[in-house]
Amino acid sequence: MEKLQQDFNQFPTFIHDMTDQPNRIPQYQYLYETLRQDIIRGVFKAGDLLPSESVLQQQFRLTQPTIRQALSLLVQEGYIRKHQGKGSIVQAIPVGLGVMSLKTHSVTADEKPAASDELSAELITTTILVKPYLRAFPLELLFYPTDENPTTTYYYMERLRSVNNTPVFYEKLILPNRYLPNLPRQRLSNRSFFDLLRTKYGLVVSGGEQKIQALTADEPIAKQLQVKPGRPVLRLEKRIDTNKSDFSFFSLLFARTDQFLLQGRF
Amino acid sequence: MEKLQQDFNQFPTFIHDMTDQPNRIPQYQYLYETLRQDIIRGVFKAGDLLPSESVLQQQFRLTQPTIRQALSLLVQEGYIRKHQGKGSIVQAIPVGLGVMSLKTHSVTADEKPAASDELSAELITTTILVKPYLRAFPLELLFYPTDENPTTTYYYMERLRSVNNTPVFYEKLILPNRYLPNLPRQRLSNRSFFDLLRTKYGLVVSGGEQKIQALTADEPIAKQLQVKPGRPVLRLEKRIDTNKSDFSFFSLLFARTDQFLLQGRF
DNA sequence: AAAAGTAGCTTATTATAATAAGTTATTGGT
DNA sequence: ACCAATAACTTATTATAATAAGCTACTTTT
Numbered sequence: 101m102e103k104l105q106q107d108f109n110q111f112p113t114f115i116h117d118m119t120d121q122p123n124r125i126p127q128y129q130y131l132y133e134t135l136r137q138d139i140i141r142g143v144f145k146a147g148d149l150l151p152s153e154s155v156l157q158q159q160f161r162l163t164q165p166t167i168r169q170a171l172s173l174l175v176q177e178g179y180i181r182k183h184q185g186k187g188s189i190v191q192a193i194p195v196g197l198g199v200m201s202l203k204t205h206s207v208t209a210d211e212k213p214a215a216s217d218e219l220s221a222e223l224i225t226t227t228i229l230v231k232p233y234l235r236a237f238p239l240e241l242l243f244y245p246t247d248e249n250p251t252t253t254y255y256y257m258e259r260l261r262s263v264n265n266t267p268v269f270y271e272k273l274i275l276p277n278r279y280l281p282n283l284p285r286q287r288l289s290n291r292s293f294f295d296l297l298r299t300k301y302g303l304v305v306s307g308g309e310q311k312i313q314a315l316t317a318d319e320p321i322a323k324q325l326q327v328k329p330g331r332p333v334l335r336l337e338k339r340i341d342t343n344k345s346d347f348s349f350f351s352l353l354f355a356r357t358d359q360f361l362l363q364g365r366f
Numbered sequence: 367m368e369k370l371q372q373d374f375n376q377f378p379t380f381i382h383d384m385t386d387q388p389n390r391i392p393q394y395q396y397l398y399e400t401l402r403q404d405i406i407r408g409v410f411k412a413g414d415l416l417p418s419e420s421v422l423q424q425q426f427r428l429t430q431p432t433i434r435q436a437l438s439l440l441v442q443e444g445y446i447r448k449h450q451g452k453g454s455i456v457q458a459i460p461v462g463l464g465v466m467s468l469k470t471h472s473v474t475a476d477e478k479p480a481a482s483d484e485l486s487a488e489l490i491t492t493t494i495l496v497k498p499y500l501r502a503f504p505l506e507l508l509f510y511p512t513d514e515n516p517t518t519t520y521y522y523m524e525r526l527r528s529v530n531n532t533p534v535f536y537e538k539l540i541l542p543n544r545y546l547p548n549l550p551r552q553r554l555s556n557r558s559f560f561d562l563l564r565t566k567y568g569l570v571v572s573g574g575e576q577k578i579q580a581l582t583a584d585e586p587i588a589k590q591l592q593v594k595p596g597r598p599v600l601r602l603e604k605r606i607d608t609n610k611s612d613f614s615f616f617s618l619l620f621a622r623t624d625q626f627l628l629q630g631r632f
Numbered sequence: 633a634a635a636a637g638t639a640g641c642t643t644a645t646t647a648t649a650a651t652a653a654g655t656t657a658t659t660g661g662t
Numbered sequence: 663a664c665c666a667a668t669a670a671c672t673t674a675t676t677a678t679a680a681t682a683a684g685c686t687a688c689t690t691t692t
Contacts, residue, residue, distance in 0.1 A: 184643045185684030313623040314580035314600040332580040332598035357579040365575045450673045451654030
């Protein structure tokens with residue numbers, strides 16, 4: 101039997117009936133993505149109350165535990181905040197999981213900024229400095245692959261992310277040569293690398309570990325970030341775990357934080 | 367009319383029978399704490415398999431969803447890692463929630479360090495530089511209290527954390543003057559401040575937001591951290607949320623990362 | 633008018649149950 | 663001895679149901 105429901109609410113006729121699909125997405129993940137998109141696209145704005153759990157149950161034909169599983173993901177990512185007896189309140193600043201977002205810090209304490217002083221995404225540009233190629237694991241990292249299944253070769257690439265043409269992030273990415281067919285042929289700039297991994301390769305970031313350090317810029321880094329050598333820069337090294345437990349990748353990022361700073365939630 | 371319920375609760379004999387207790391701890395939290403302690407105390411060691419969910423069900427007389435709720439907390443904190451069809455594997459390095467831990471980084475890539483190069487806790491000492499006193503919210507912070515219930519006065523204190531007598535963290539803490547009776551009279555040094563909040567005041571950290579920056583040490587910071595003025599230091603500002611939604615507090619931390627670096631999971 | 637009570641919303645916790653799907657070890661056949 | 667099928671584990675997903683408890687707004691009482 102298929103679910104035949106009339107569905108006269110604002111969003112169309114979805115219901116996500118993937119019966120028999122081999123790569124079935126869990127319902128709670130689908131609901132999470134749906135609500136997340138709605139928040140990002142502004143269907144629900146900061147301060148709004150999300151539909152109550154019982155309303156969501158009816159709308160999506162799911163039961164409370166499933167709804168709650170989706171909502172708890174949203175809580176974890178900071179999209180909403182729940183209050184017992186009150187509801188789920190949409191928060192501003194949807195910050196990605198561990199992926200720190202940019203935020204200007206030209207905020208003096210007496211002039212509170214407007215509700216959203218987030219940078220609009222259009223101002224951020226990504227340049228590929230080094231296109232992905234295969235090589236050995238770079239010795240520069242403090243992490244080393246824990247290789248439950250050892251991989252000998254890794255994709256290596258370098259990106260530069262700029263805000264208003266000011267370079268801010270200089271990032272080196274190292275990914276195991278696995279699960280990633282045709283990576284060098286993918287369109288990489290001006291696009292979230294994490295979205296690419298998710299949509300093209302089914303890899304979802306599940307967490308990771310990071311090591312942070314303040315140091316002075318050496319010559320090559322200073323050149324990329326357009327600062328004087330000797331200026332303080334942030335070194336952020338991450339091991340990023342995914343839903344596939346034998347696939348973790350690494351990021352080594354240098355950031356100038358004189359105009360922008362790193363922000364994240366925990 | 368009051369609710370006349372007999373309260374012949376199903377959980378009769380066993381553990382953790384807090385029937386009628388006003389501050390009943392949820393079963394999943396109790397289980398989480400129990401397993402967490404077992405891992406910390408070494409009952410389960412890194413690499414071990416945790417008892418399976420069905421075994422835990424029998425041992426604790428709980429059902430699978432409850433067990434899974436506790437386990438998912440352990441996953442979130444990095445204590446275990448779950449593998450479908452295999453079990454829950456205990457991980458090393460229980461890193462506290464967002465509270466970054468110290469780790470030496472004198473690791474060259476070719477000499478892999480031993481399984482645990484974590485610093486033993488005994489080497490870390492905490493000194494109170496400024497004992498808690500009441501004052502207005504300091505302008506130094508980028509965060510400002512979102513005050514759903516505005517608080518006018520805050521506890522302010524300064525701590526210095528050293529490793530082997532080398533100062534590493536210089537921290538300023540700002541806490542709303544609420545829920546914290548007798549704070550100035552508490553023993554504060556050489557003790558986890560978070561443990562104090564939890565045990566004495568029932569405040570459990572639930573997450574937060576942080577802003578990170580690399581900058582050069584000015585005179586007072588250089589003096590506290592015993593580095594030359596102008597050396598790069600890390601500035602880490604956090605808003606720390608708790609289980610009481612009207613109680614968030616703030617931490618402004620300066621760290622020298624030349625010998626040690628900040629590490630955390632996300 | 634102010635306070636107390638209450639009804640009706642909300643999320644939170646927990647139990648029970650069934651099925652799916654990944655992993656490992658055993659078994660049986662060649 | 664090797665290999666494939668399979669049995670017996672494991673965690674993952676989802677549904678249904680009952681009860682607890684926080685919040686809000688309305689109603690009643692004082």
